[in-house]
Amino acid sequence: METLLYDWFNLLLRMLHAIAAIAWIGASFYFVWLDNNLEVPDSEGKVRGLAGGLWAFHGGGIYQVSKYKLAPAVMPERLHWFKWEAYTTWISGALLLTLVYYGRADLYLWQQGKWLTTPTVAIFVSILFLAAGLLCYELLFRLLRPHSRRLFNALLVMLIVLTCWLSSQLFSDRAAFLQVGALLATIMAGNVFFGIIPAQKGFIRALDNGEEPAAAPMLAAKHRSIHNNYFTLPVVFCMLSNHYPFLYGHPFNWLALLAIVALGAYVRHFFNLRHRGQLKLHIPAVAAIGCVLLALGLAQTQRNSTSQNDASEQILTDVSAGAPMHLVEAHCQGCHSSAPTQSGFSAPPLGLALDTVQQVQAARDRILPTLQSRYMPLGNITGMSDSERATLIAALETDNGTTLTED
Incomplete structure (x- = not known):
């Protein structure tokens, strides 16, 4: 009976997590697309204080979307916010991580031969891994990005490289990829909770007080949103990766993970540029070639590793x-x-x-x-x-x- 209840709870949590993630990623894709496709307003729109707008056709009919430089002359009674998609995705994911990987750490999280000595230690380190990664990102974003975006981007890439390698040394092969995905998703949810929503609330609060809203927090919120957009495809891969042991069980699994994270972000860059009217066909071509080279490289190194192991093990069985x-x-x-x-x-x-x-x-x-x-x-x-x-x-x-x- 307990196992049956566990299975049902697992199923319902996975459904909730998947549905919330679809809503969150869909909103991220849509609003980045929307921002990149805004057209310069006409003279009437400029008088109304519009920054841009567009017309769209969907199943329900023709829609007109407008973006204000600041705010309309009269604020609407109902203003839609987009936050619960992110919060629900993270909360349901945290519950799933606890239920499956922490509840059965001896099977799923911990593995003999890794750095961690016991399943209990693996649970503690997993939580620390997520918290430390989020803290590093927040410190880099708040302290470094306003002064040097290039240095911030370089250090962010180094942080991702480090987490891919470190996760493969600490956790089971199956959990390593998911742990990196959980960290990226935690950073994404943190962007919403610590940056985007507070900036938006500060914006509304300033308008209510008859003050000019500060530009810097809203600009930072936009950058956080863009970061989330680039993280989406790598996170989706990490969450699906436990179906592919030929990747996470490879001797160079962390390099495979790093390559796929980079390719996922690169493909996302293609679509973001496309939304701005810049068709860079070399990007999907390079990404496709990268996937082929990755597959060939992993296959060759797997064969070499297997051959070396077979030669050194002296199997006594006929x-x-x-x-x-x-x-x-x-x-x-x-x-x-x-x-x-x-x-x-x-x-x-x-x-x-x-x-x-x-x-x-x-x-x-x-x-x-x-x-x-x-x-x-x-x-x-x-x-x-x-x-x-x-x-x-x-x-x-x-x-x-x-x-x-x-x-």
């Missing part, structure tokens, strides 16, 4: 005789069975049951990447040895896994 199913039983079936015995699982993850030789052979292409990347078993909770891992990999690679035996 692979041609088959990898006995007792390895699958000992290290896989606790979770991947029609009736899992591992606590926290009421059904096999991803619907992948490995109760028979036929099921293992059919799932060969799904199993191999998780074994080669050392992602499975989760956190190596079963204590699979290097020779056992290599034996099972060799058996699955030989004749499409037909060397597996029940003995």
Whole structure:
């Protein structure tokens, strides 16, 4: 019963998180597009104090959108604010992180061979990682950006590089990418909470008092919004990355993460320029070439790493005789069975049951990447040895896994 309640709570939180994230990212995309597409107002619009405007056609009809340099002569009774999309996304994400990665830190967050000694320490360091990253960003933004944007951008890039590498050393392979995504999302939510909304409230407060609103806070709020816009695609990738063990389980996983974060921001830059009327087709071309080179580089380094490991491990088992199913039983079936015995699982993850030789052979292409990347078993909770891992990999690679035996 407890496992069933856990699964339902997990499902509902994921739905809430996904829906809120869609609303938040959609608003970010829309308002950056809107700002980049504003047209110079006509003489009448200038008299009204407009900074720009545009006409749009959507399913509901024709819309006219106007942006004021300051504010209309009479403030409307109802002014829409955009903040709860961000807050709901972050809160639901924090609850999911707590439920899945902190609640089962021994399986998902902590991994043997990393710097952290216990799952409890991993939870503490994860929270510290997020808080410290947000603090570093805020200090850079508040103290450095107003004086030197180039230096701020350079240090921000260095911060992201550091977090990608550090996360891969501290947390499990599966959690490393998500931890970086959670940090970027925390910075994004912090931009809304600490910068954008306070600036907007200060703007309205100044108008209510009959004062001229300060320009600097609103300009800073716009820059924060632009930063959030560039973070969106990298964050989306990080949140989906746990489906791709061939990436997060790669020996150079942090470099792969860094490359994809950079490519995601670069692609976002293409669309932002396109909204301003600047069609830079070389950007998607370079991004596509970058993806191909990344894929080829990861494949080659994976093969080299596997070859080196195989050569150094001196496997004593005769692979041609088959990898006995007792390895699958000992290290896989606790979770991947029609009736899992591992606590926290009421059904096999991803619907992948490995109760028979036929099921293992059919799932060969799904199993191999998780074994080669050392992602499975989760956190190596079963204590699979290097020779056992290599034996099972060799058996699955030989004749499409037909060397597996029940003995």
